[in-house]
Amino acid sequence: MRQISCEHCPLRRKSLFRAFEDDELAFMEGFKAGELTVDRGSHLMIEGAPSPQIFTVLEGMGLRYKTLENGRRQVINFLLPGDLVGLQAGLLGEMKHSVQATSEMRLCVFNRSDLWALYRKQPSLAYDVTWIAAAEEHFLGETVATLGQRDATQRVAWALLKIYSRLSDLGIGQGPRVPMPYRQQDLADALGLSLVHTNKxxxxxxxxxxxxxxxxxxxxxxxxxxxxxxxxxTEEPARRPLL
Structure with missing residues (x-):
């Protein structure tokens, strides 16, 4: 599969993402180390393991999850195109959760060792990384509020709405329909519900x-x-950065 240049990235053409300045684009062309395609069900990162790379989802969907000592799983969130993956390992040395593809995924690859060059040479892109981390923190706060204060019906409605809105903002899907290549068990594990309760x-x-x-x-x-x-x-989508 031919590699896509940052200049011709299909995600950058979407109004949802902030446009690059010329110097930012030139830097990103060098910062990008390549592309990776993974099959559905494959693990991109494993909890407790180091990762020499970070990724941006170009196509496809996945999920982040954490496994407890008793074998139970907590899905942290769902990965969609434009999401940055692996920043945690890039800064903390190892992953604190696992990342799995739920459809075939295509990802832009960046070397973790080059992240510091981004901070030194491109403060605007460094701010973008901070924005992405802050947005992730905000979402996790919403998730905690959902698990603690919404009942089962409200939880499922909230999760479906979030996924639908994000995909619609990306222009993925058609009208009221969007792809959702997840299992009911994935949704149950994200919302702290049993599979039976989720199905009902x-x-x-x-x-x-x-x-x-x-x-x-x-x-x-x-x-x-x-x-x-x-x-x-329901909210108008906020323009966001894309690495």
Whole structure:
């Protein structure tokens, strides 16, 4: 598969992402070490292992998760195109969670050792890395509030709305339908619910004609009503950086 240059990156053409200045683009062309394609089900990173590389998701979807001593799994969040992966290992020396592809993924590869050159030579891009980390922290705060204060129906509605909104903002999908190549177990592990409870909750949303998830596709019938049920607001997408 032919490597895509940063100048012709299909994600950069999307209005969701901040445009590069000329010097930033030139730096990124050298900062990018290559591309990697991984199959569905493959692990990109393993908890407790070092990683010499960090990645940006170019195509496909995955998830981050942490395994407890009793073997149970907590999904931390879902990875979509544009997401930065592996920064934790880049700064802390090893991964504190695992990363798995849930569809075939294509990723831009950056060497961890070159990250410090980015901080030294490109302060605007260093700020972008800080923005991405802050956005991740904000999302994890929302997740904690969801697990602690929303009931099962509200949790599932919130999660489906977040995934749908992010994919729609990226221009992925068609109208009220977006791809969702995850399992119900993945959603259950993200929301602290049993698989049975998750299945029943999805059936409830389907019967209320709010959301339907079948055959790897999510269909949201009424975004505003789903947001009301999830006790959240629909928001205009904030323009964000892309490495």
């Amino acid at each position: 909750t999805l059936a409830k949303l389907r019967s209320r004609k709010l959301a339907e998830w079948n055959d790897g596709e999510l269909h949201i019938s009424d975004v505003e009503k789903l947001a009301d049920l999830a006790m959240t607001d």
